[in-house]
Amino acid sequence: MAVPTHRPVGKDVFFMMTCLCDAFYADVARAAVEILEHAGCRVHVPEDQTCCGQPPFNGGDFKTSREIARHTAKVFAGDWPIIVPSGSCAAMHFHGNSLQFEDESDREEMTALGNRTWELFDFLVHGLGLTKWEGKLEKRVAIHHACHTRGTKTGEAIKTLLGSVDGLELLDFGQGEQCCGFGGTFSVTFPTISAGMGTLKLDHVLAQQPDILVSADMSCLMHLSGLAEKQQRPILHQHAVQLLRAAMPSV
Amino acid sequence: MSQPVDTFAKQLKPATREAVIKSAALTTGQRVDILSRDFEDPDALRRLAGQIKQHTLENLDQYLEQTEASLTKAGAHVHFASDVASAREIILGILQEHEVKTVVKSKSMATEEIHLNPFLGQNGIESIETDLGEFIIQIDDDTPSHIVRPIIHKRREEVAESFEREGLGDYNTDPETITRRARVHLRSKYMNSGAGITGANFLSAESGRMVLVTNEGNARFSMAPNKVHIAVTGIEKIIPKDRDLSVFLNLLARSATAQQITVYTQFINGPRPADKPSGPEHMHVVLLDNGRSDVLASKCREILRCIRCGACQNVCPVYRQASGHGYRAVYGGPIGAVLSPLLAGKESFGKFADLPKASSLCGACREVCPVDIPIPDLLLRHRERAKSEGIPSPGSPPMEPFGSLATSPALWKTSMRASKALNHLPLGLMPIKPLQDWLAVRTLPKWQGGDFRAWLKKRGKEAGDVE
Amino acid sequence: MSSDREQILTRVRDAVKTIESRTPYPDYPDDVAVAMNRLSGPSLWDNFAKNFAAVNGRPMTAHDELTTFLQEQEVDTGYCDPDLYEAFGKPLEALGLAIHKTYDRSDYDRYQFGITRASGAIAETGTVVLTDSETSDRLGALTPWIHIAVLKPSRLVRSIGDAIGTFGGESNIIWATGPSKTADIEGILIEGVHGPGEQICFFDESG
Secondary structure (H helix, E strand, O other), X not given: OOOOOOOOOOOEEEEOOOHHHHHOOHHHHHHHHHHHHHOOOEEXXXXXXXXXXXXXXXXXXXXXXXXXXXXXXXXXXXXXXXXXXXXXXXXXXXXXXXXXXXXOOOHHHHHHHHOOEEEHHHHHHHXXXXXXXXXXXXXXXXEEOOHHHOOOOHHHHHHHHHHOOEEEEEEOOXXXXXXXXXXXXXXXXXXXXXXXXXXXXXXXXXXXXXXXXXXXXXXXXXXXXXXXXXXXXXXXXXXXXXXXXXXXOOO | OOOHHHHHXXXXXXXXXXXXXXXXXXHHHHHHHHHHHHOOOHHHHHHHHHHHHHHHHHOHHHHHHHHHHHHHHHOOEEEEEOOHHHHHHHHHHHHHHOOOOEEEEOOOHHHHHOOHHHHHHHOOOEEEEOOHHHHHHHHOOOOOOOOOOOOOOOOHHHHHHHHHHOOOOOOOOOHHHHHXXXXXXXXXXXXXXXXXXXXXXXXXXXXXXXXXXXOOOHHHHHOOOOOEEEEEEEHHHEEOOHHHHHHHHHHHHHHHHOOOOOOEEEEEOOOOOOOOOOOOOEEEEEEEOOOXXXXXXXXXXXXXXXXXXXXXXXXXXXXXXXXXXXXXXXXXXXXXXXXXXXXXXXXXXXXXXXXXXOOOOOOHHHHHOOOOOOHHHHHHHHHHHHHHOOOOOOOOOOOHHHHHHHOOHHHHHXXXXXXXXXXXXXXXXXXXXXXXXXXHHOOOOOOOOOHHHHHHHHHHHHHOOOO | OOXXXXXXXXXXXXXXXXXXXXXXXXXXXXXXXXXXXXXXOOOHHHHXXXXXXXXXXXXXXXXXXXXXXXXXXXXXXXXXXXXXXXXXXXXXXXXXXXXXXXXXHHHHHHOOEEEEEOOEEEOOOOEEEEEOOOOOOHHHHHOOOEEEEEEOHHHEEOOHHHHHOOOOOOOEEEEEOXXXXXXXXXXXXXXXXXXXXXXXXXXXXXX
């Protein structure tokens, strides 16, 4: 997957909350805004934003997805970089859209949208140049790398920032490259396989006895934590940005 | 109504699933080890191989003609087969011309596609699989569940039972004993066969050399004691030059079995020299289309780069849960999910349209593919095609309502706030299928619709700038 | 009614006609994929021997190595390329082994070892190269449990790419990298399947 090169960086940034955080994870969006501001950004959150269009896209309904993507492009019109606390939404912008708009007349505009989009940690480390996070947090942390961050620098960025926190221990666990099993509607269309995949992942993660499981994508965590809770072995889970906030001496 | 692949996974024996996961995970890890040991930038090599293949496919008409000329010059007979029926007729014709009664077969997915063995059997010709795994599949009347490791789903106890049943010795689960018995049994078959049939891993347009990659020695043995050699291969196996083989051979075994190179790599472009005592006097190469030219014309043509290494199957988490048989066709796993709907032909796309959905689009396959095939993109193209052709998909919620919501900000924001009411309702009792499917195995977090936006608004009133 | 050939070529031509920008044949160096870490020894033979042994091949340089091995294996009958009879067959006969210079198909299981020429070898992988023109009998190199490939030092090359460069007009080339094997049953490695269970490469520095 080709991540755009030469994406814009600047003090003014757009923030895309993602439909998932809009519905279920308000604190993740809060933490992301706070961290961006702490890093010196002026964060603009367009009111009319809704979704990147991934759910219908994954189901093959490119027509519906394009309509949503066009709305998003309108809402985020301008030159500012678009920061999103989700590897999969970012990938939708710079990869998914390139597929579904390849024969469309507004292909150029949608490409431009992708060329301004950064996953949050990728932006913090490779956009703003932050490599050391001040603060302390004594925790054993397992990082689940969301599949849509494959081929991007997000995973490396999370490890860099979290790894730089005093007291934080990053854990390795078995079969780390394997998908958690969420996959959007896949989680309900293929329930046996999805649960099987998630259970395997949980087995490997829990074997390392982490204090907390983090990721750059809440979708994976929603699925894994939901499975864990149902299986009566609940796991503490947070978006990696919430951990950054927790490590800060005061925010 | 549920998805066939999911249903299959549900009733798969836990022991089988464990065997598949264990083997697949092991090879996946070993593949990474050997690639990083030997190459500074294995991904660059994969991309190079992908480029060579893509170039060949985009110019396949020229390379096909060049291959035909090279092979003919070297003394082999070249046949073109449009489809299954044509391929079978050609092969039968050659065998009948030489009065062959027994054929020894080396592993070939192309021959699986044309269901060659039963067809030959119906025509009075015994066709014996010689690759150990395929031999076991044959005596069990089973089908392979993995491109490279056909009996990844079987345990030694099952094999021992089969051997006893076939009169190859009393019940014995020792893998070495089983292998020795197969060796002894198949030797006489080789020596008394009239023809050997193989596939081909690559076909060099420059020299006509077909390349065969094996570990057991069965391909060598299929081409030493008998008179006729028939190679069946898809037209997409062609590569431009002999030198390109250094790229592909360095990637194939490492990707398939984490070996640097397989035990036997053979380069053949003609029958044996007249003055040699052993080897086939006649060499025939059957170039099979069987839907590949349609794939070449489509937007999924990258799948034709495939060199059948099986790395995508090994790494695929869905494959590990369902096993190869869950894919109902010759090719399983990620490559099967792309190829099967295509090779089925235009009218039968619907028969396999569910396979591309049996994926979380994780992209692990793309990362391991030695020819850099963008498999998840191809799966998405299939999904789009299925949607636009109106092929029903059990369990997939329609997305148009979501689309309406997501393009009406006012409605969206209202719905978000309203969703919080769901926190007070017995979700477990609501007749919304996706919700029920979710709750069957997972809990749902509390709805927080609108909370972040409310926080922003409040902040804005205090701090001023947040829009 | 057009033939299959015409149909296929037409369909393929039509299929690629619509492709706007074609992927060029990439430019790449001959040694783009050489595994340098496997060539770190002092000589080609050292590297070959190490890599060959790593896949359970047996590199040998002295005749007594060979005779000791064959005696340990308790063999009595073997096939030998007539051209190699003087140097290899005769000394073994002197030790009481039966040597056949013609391979008798009706009695294939009799041959416990076969001695034929190697046409080359590849140091990077530990591979012995066999060709039709220099192998006296395909069966003699294949059916016995033990195969001894006799290699002239000048035929040893460094890499896979180099070996491809020596193809010439050969119509049948076999690269043998150790003894035959399988891991089909539960992933357990077993050596000696249909091909030899012992693969020897004899480095023949004579003459």
